[in-house]
Amino acid sequence: MSDDVSDAAARNLPLRHSDEIQGDVLAGFRKDHETVVLLRFPDDPAPVRQWLARLIPQLATTRQVAAFNNDFSAARRNLAGTDPVGLRATWVNLSLTYSGLKFLMGTEPFPDQTQDGVKAFVLGASARADINGDGGESAPERWLFGRADQPVHAVLTVASDSRELLEVRASELRVAAAHGGLTVVFEQVGATLPGDRKGHEHFGFKDGISNPGVADFDRPDPDHPEQVAGKPGTRIVPAGEFVVGLPLLQRPDPGLPEWAKNGSFQVVRRLAQDVPAWWAQVAAARRTLDQAGVELPVGSGAEWVAARAVGRWRSGASVAHNPNAEPPTKPGAPDDNLISYADDKEGHTTPVFAHIRKTNPRDHFGPDHKVADTRRIIRRGIPYGQPFDPAAGPGHGPDADRGLVFVAYMSDLAFQFEFLQSAWINNTGFPPPGQNGKDPVIGQDSDVNLKLDTVPDGKPLHFAQFVRTEGTIYAFAPAISTLRDLAQRRP
Numbered sequence: 233m234s235d236d237v238s239d240a241a242a243r244n245l246p247l248r249h250s251d252e253i254q255g256d257v258l259a260g261f262r263k264d265h266e267t268v269v270l271l272r273f274p275d276d277p278a279p280v281r282q283w284l285a286r287l288i289p290q291l292a293t294t295r296q297v298a299a300f301n302n303d304f305s306a307a308r309r310n311l312a313g314t315d316p317v318g319l320r321a322t323w324v325n326l327s328l329t330y331s332g333l334k335f336l337m338g339t340e341p342f343p344d345q346t347q348d349g350v351k352a353f354v355l356g357a358s359a360r361a362d363i364n365g366d367g368g369e370s371a372p373e374r375w376l377f378g379r380a381d382q383p384v385h386a387v388l389t390v391a392s393d394s395r396e397l398l399e400v401r402a403s404e405l406r407v408a409a410a411h412g413g414l415t416v417v418f419e420q421v422g423a424t425l426p427g428d429r430k431g432h433e434h435f436g437f438k439d440g441i442s443n444p445g446v447a448d449f450d451r452p453d454p455d456h457p458e459q460v461a462g463k464p465g466t467r468i469v470p471a472g473e474f475v476v477g478l479p480l481l482q483r484p485d486p487g488l489p490e491w492a493k494n495g496s497f498q499v500v501r502r503l504a505q506d507v508p509a510w511w512a513q514v515a516a517a518r519r520t521l522d523q524a525g526v527e528l529p530v531g532s533g534a535e536w537v538a539a540r541a542v543g544r545w546r547s548g549a550s551v552a553h554n555p556n557a558e559p560p561t562k563p564g565a566p567d568d569n570l571i572s573y574a575d576d577k578e579g580h581t582t583p584v585f586a587h588i589r590k591t592n593p594r595d596h597f598g599p600d601h602k603v604a605d606t607r608r609i610i611r612r613g614i615p616y617g618q619p620f621d622p623a624a625g626p627g628h629g630p631d632a633d634r635g636l637v638f639v640a641y642m643s644d645l646a647f648q649f650e651f652l653q654s655a656w657i658n659n660t661g662f663p664p665p666g667q668n669g670k671d672p673v674i675g676q677d678s679d680v681n682l683k684l685d686t687v688p689d690g691k692p693l694h695f696a697q698f699v700r701t702e703g704t705i706y707a708f709a710p711a712i713s714t715l716r717d718l719a720q721r722r723p
């Protein structure tokens with residue numbers, strides 16, 4: 233999302249002023265510390281409504297978060313790229329699961345459950361495990377949260393600039409919840425990685441580069457109105473792709489009830505990353521290629537293979553623009569996101585199985601990007617756990633918990649998140665033609681077929697799955713006015 237919007241430009245971007253849409257959806261909290269608190273309601277709705285009524289004024293709106301992010305970016309520019317110390321905020325958002333919504337409404341929230349996205353939400357993530365590829369080690373029976381026998385009604389997303397501020401706010405929220413008779417079922421803390429790994433995920437790659445731009449929220453580039461100003465390659469898609477009841481790109485309107493307007497479906501997933509095992513297999517793949525006599529840039533090692541698996545080098549530089557080596561980073565340069573696969577249909581440069589190509593094929597199917605743009609999601613993930621560095625002591629070893637708190641927003645769980653998981657990430661046949669393998673970063677065990685100009689038919693490499701699902705929740709972040717209605721409804 234662009235955070236670089238002048239006051240004048242912001243006047244023409246109505247969604248920046250929304251007091252209805254919760255702040256994490258379009259503006260994004262973008263804090264270094266975050267916690268996701270999963271709550272269960274008591275049997276009596278009365279104290280829950282009181283809890284909700286007190287919580288609502290504390291929830292961050294899009295207007296607040298967008299304005300803050302704007303000020304923060306402006307201050308950062310004045311400070312030559314360092315964070316402004318005095319500018320701090322702690323944000324809170326609330327979403328509800330299907331059972332949480334039903335409890336507060338006292339009636340069926342979705343009288344029509346034929347629509348796939350509604351069905352997914354009603355059934356919940358554990359019932360959709362097969363679709364999402366959550367079997368074996370990732371099966372719901374092993375999950376830390378989101379199991380069928382462990383109901384969750386509400387999700388608090390709390391984010392702040394420091395761990396201390398976050399903890400103060402989270403404990404206030406926990407006390408308030410306890411007063412309402414709610415219990416904490418699970419809490420997942422996340423934080424950006426320390427030092428120069430800030431902004432990178434645990435395998436080492438810069439994350440959060442490519443999120444969609446949103447119409448009426450992001451400022452279009454005057455010369456390329458399909459892209460966000462100052463963010464080449466960040467395509468603007470209609471807001472209804474992420475927020476219910478707003479214009480969609482090409483899907484028919486699913487006709488969700490009026491109360492859902494300005495809300496957004498949320499996926500929260502704890503994805504454990506086995507960092508040493510993933511890198512060991514990347515190194516093994518490199519040896520396989522060397523032993524087969526495949527000519528690769530001298531000295532590029534396992535990094536070359538890892539960059540093919542992701543589609544970017546560790547710094548975030550794209551393989552599309554830098555096929556042979558990671559380029560030196562240029563401070564202040566925009567993210568390398570103006571990527572085209574149109575001249576690389578076979579994937580000789582960026583493999584068709586690369587994580588960023590599986591999850592956003594961009595112009596692979598045509599210059600209008602339509603196939604890709606209707607499946608976009610807004611990602612708000614943050615790592616959890618300490619970086620892998622066994623020499624640094626306890627908590628840094630191979631057995632410590634670490635991974636990604638994957639958080640994403642969209643307007644249709646089935647059409648967007650579940651489709652990405654089943655039809656693209658875990659489908660060896662995507663993109664057609666041929667069997668080029670599943671996503672080697674997050675997909676299930678699979679052979680990928682690495683094609684190069686020198687090896688046009690490809691060389692099979694095995695990638696086992698070293699990202700394990702440890703919990704998933706499907707929730708809905710309602711508009712603020714809907715939450716007010718829920719708080720006021722008498723049982």
Ligand code: HEM
Nearest residue numbers: 433437438439440441442503588591592636652653674699
């Ligand atoms: C531990 C799990 C994961 C890791 C380590 C990971 C890592 C990454 C990295 C390094 C990037 C490149 C940076 C960027 O473009 O922002 C990326 C991009 C992306 N990832 Fe993931 N990811 C994970 C899970 C997922 C999941 C579960 C999904 C969706 C179901 C997903 C969807 C995407 C999308 C849509 C992009 C942007 C692609 C583009 O627009 O070019 N990721 N991920």
